[in-house]
Amino acid sequence: MTKRQLGLSIYPDHSNFEQDQKYLELGKKYGFSRIFMSMLEISESAAVTHNKFAKIINVANQLGYQTILDVSPSIFDRLQISYNDLSFFKDLQVAGIRLDQSFDGATEAMLTYNPYNLIIELNQSNNVAYLDNIISYQANKPFLYGCHNFYPQKGTGLPFDYFMACNRRFKKYGLHTAAFVSSNVAQMGPWKINDGLPTLEADRYLPISVQAKHLFASELIDDVIIGNAYASETELAKLAQLNKYQIEFNLQLLPNINPIEKTILFKPQHFRRGDVNTQVIRSTMPRVTYRSQTNPPHDNDIVFERGDVIIGNDDFKVYKNELQIVLQPHQDPRKNKVAHINSQELMLLDFIKPWSKFKFQKQ
Incomplete structure (x- = not known):
């Protein structure tokens, strides 16, 4: 390049x-x-x-x-x-x-x-x-x-x-x-x-x-x-x-975000899982790296909208602490909403392909 x-x-x-x-x-x-x-x-x-x-x-x-x-x-x-x-x-x-x-x-x-x-x-x-x-x-x-x-x-x-x-x-x-x-x-x-x-x-x-x-x-x-x-x-x-050289999404954090979720957002090198789906972009390595860290449910009883950043809570078992970016609206109480991508950057979601690397930054 x-x-x-x-x-x-x-x-x-x-x-x-x-x-x-x-x-x-x-x-x-x-x-x-x-x-x-x-x-x-x-x-x-x-x-x-x-x-x-x-x-x-x-x-x-x-x-x-x-x-x-x-x-x-x-x-x-x-x-x-x-x-x-x-x-x-x-x-x-x-x-x-x-x-x-x-x-x-x-x-x-x-x-x-x-x-x-x-x-x-x-x-x-x-x-x-x-x-x-x-x-x-x-x-x-x-x-x-x-x-x-x-x-x-x-x-x-x-x-x-x-x-x-x-x-x-x-x-x-x-x-x-x-x-x-x-x-x-x-x-x-x-x-x-x-x-x-x-x-x-x-x-x-x-x-x-x-x-x-x-x-x-x-x-x-x-x-x-x-x-x-x-x-x-x-x-x-x-x-x-x-x-x-990679997309860094600007985030608006939710008030109830906890320390482990902040760590998951900003510390790892995120990449989209290769076997993609149309509902969410999945960054699965955090669930491995932080599998021993507890993550109580919060902000989990709402409809997640496109551009929401969500992380699996304790009720999500093996998927706890997996990070996802919402592409299609859905509900799942096993996921916590932790942030939302700046609305002007939602178009950038289309560029996150299988194995694409990405990061986040606080707005």
Whole structure:
């Protein structure tokens, strides 16, 4: 598995250097390591553009970021850059360029053999044979990445099924992938319309940490980038604390939870039993580890709802202290309700497959 990263976006044609520098320094504090930087809005000469972007890219490089510039064929024309000579971008000292629009396949493949080893990142939000065409021209795959679009207009983000179909095309070839989440406070993007900048429409108004969990849970996205600027320090901190490699559900604990149940919730490495059922997700090892620990009945005379976390009580005999997450409503007095998963994270239950690992954290 490719190491997963967190990224920021900045827009030098809409911001100022001091604000961008401060933002990148803050991101560095919280472990962010890549930058999406848009060039699509430039209106100045090649020399002025070069100097403006070089100044902030130099700061990014000193802080250890990997910077990828978003460009299009019109930008090549405006700056009088040839596809056969990427020295303009090499001189900017970026890690790569993202092609917001497509060429003819052969051109993209040739670009991956540029002498500067610049990453060539493709628009990943297309479920067509475009990528297959590029690969058929024997592209240099280690230098070929994918990155989704973001969608400033509400209602226009990708539906999840389409998003996954696009991802599978890229992962079929083992390519590095990225997608966007949206800050709930940031106002800056490439255009004047800014209803948030997520890739997935379903994520648009969710807390930023839930958006990121959603993308990482797909198992097909390597890098999660905040699309709009500037995210708050609180949001950066929440993403920094995120487990990028397994789902950690945010829990609301019940008042009557007892010490052994707290231990069962937060200490073990949970995984879903392989022989799955449709009623509950079963984490069965706690019943083995804590079989000698008593667990009196409480909060056990209710209908358990989807997202409830329940643990077998003393009346459940051999299943005492088994942890379960409810998928379908049911009643069973041999189980205690101990917590409920944050309602905004219930969609993440769909990603817990046979043998999937998962953890919990207190809200």
